[in-house]
Amino acid sequence: MSATAITIGDPLTEHEVSREKLEDIFGDICEHPLYDHELHGCLNCGICTATCPSAHYFDYSPREIVQLLWTENLEGIYDAMQEKIWACAQCYTCAARCPFGNSPGGLVSILREVSIKHGMQSAKDVxxxxxxxxxxxxxxxxxxxxxxxxxxxxxxxxxxxxxxxxxxxxxxxxxxxxxxxxxxxxxxxxxxxxxxxxxxxxxxxxxxxxxxxxxxxxxxxxxxxxxxxxxxxxxxxxxxxx
Ligand code: SF4
Ligand code: SF4
Structure with a gap:
């Protein structure tokens, strides 16, 4: 592993990615024309997750996705793009309930687009x-x-x-x-x-x-x-x- 590389995930599925790549991916997310419309802040209240149908069936939480983006947790964002973002059903119940006017479903959609742009294996598999x-x-x-x-x-x-x-x-x-x-x-x-x-x-x-x-x-x-x-x-x- 190079000095700037980061290892993410458990030992069976771990992958390495450079800091540069993580910043590149996050840059593409932030530059998406809808990003500022979908994220305005986050109280970490969990209302989105409480109303999310996918959260009931999968290891998935829209609150977690929004928090990763809001706190600019680049490693966590990359990790979520490997699997979790594909659990969202794009029903937008979360967007109707968020007190901040965020759209977690819309943010997931942006993450999916960026994962396709970067040719991530998760996008290919899905x-x-x-x-x-x-x-x-x-x-x-x-x-x-x-x-x-x-x-x-x-x-x-x-x-x-x-x-x-x-x-x-x-x-x-x-x-x-x-x-x-x-x-x-x-x-x-x-x-x-x-x-x-x-x-x-x-x-x-x-x-x-x-x-x-x-x-x-x-x-x-x-x-x-x-x-x-x-x-x-x-x-x-x-x-x-x-
Ligand atoms: S759009 Fe996705 S994150 Fe939002 S409530 Fe529906 S399944 Fe959950
Ligand atoms: S995205 Fe909205 S509903 Fe979800 S935790 Fe943040 S503030 Fe609460």
Whole structure:
């Protein structure tokens, strides 16, 4: 271990990270545009943890996360990013209850973004099972067609979903877009829209982050984007010819 490195965690999972790296990570957290909106101070009162559903089931406490950030405990923040931040369900009950107007759930969201930016193993492990969802989302702009949103596909909705399922069917049909009604057409996206979408992913750095997290998925998506762009160029050429 170098003179500036710090060892965190128990002997089985310990990892080393330099002071520089810790400061780099904390810098990215503080520079996030939402950071100052989500953290205003902390009384350490624990109201957020008392109302947090995830705290009931996991070794996780939003109060602890907020305290780590508020006290600028860089080692503790890094340690929490290895596992604990992924226990948050992003329900934002905590944000509605905090007397300081903090949003612990929002802070967790920032920590997740930064963990992706730094290619942390925890982010790779958590996101790997969602690669098919990410593929659909990034290449088509959506991952579900409304007619896929049924109790059969989402068993965890429980039996009471039938009470709202019927109105949902009516609401879906009320949306005046043919693409909203079938699985077949929901993933057929206007070519120009696709190209604009890809440009947004590129310019916003989403693709760079994806490459950090999952290189194989990144390659597949780049191939699809190249194909679509060629198709679009051909279509433009045809318009010129006409
Ligand atoms: S957003 Fe996260 S931290 Fe806040 S109450 Fe919900 S699960 Fe807990
Ligand atoms: S974040 Fe808010 S609710 Fe949670 S411990 Fe701090 S002051 Fe209390």
């Amino acid at each position: 996101l790997r099972p969602f690669s098919r969802v990410m593929l659909k989302l990034i290449t088509t702009g959506n991952q579900l067609a409304p007619n896929m949103i049924t109790p059969d596909h989402f068993a965890d909705w429980g039996p009471n979903i039938s009470k709202i399922d019927a109105p949902l069917q009516v609401l879906r049909k009320a949306v005046p877009m043919p693409t909203m009604h079938t699985t077949d057409t929901a993933w057929v996206v206007n070519l120009k829209t696709s190209i604009e979408l890809y440009t947004i992913w590129e310019e916003s750095g989403v693709l760079d982050q994806l490459e950090t997290i999952d290189e194989n998925l990144f390659d597949v998506i780049i191939d699809i984007m190249d194909e679509k762009r060629e198709e679009y160029e051909d279509w433009l050429d045809e318009q010129d010819d006409d």
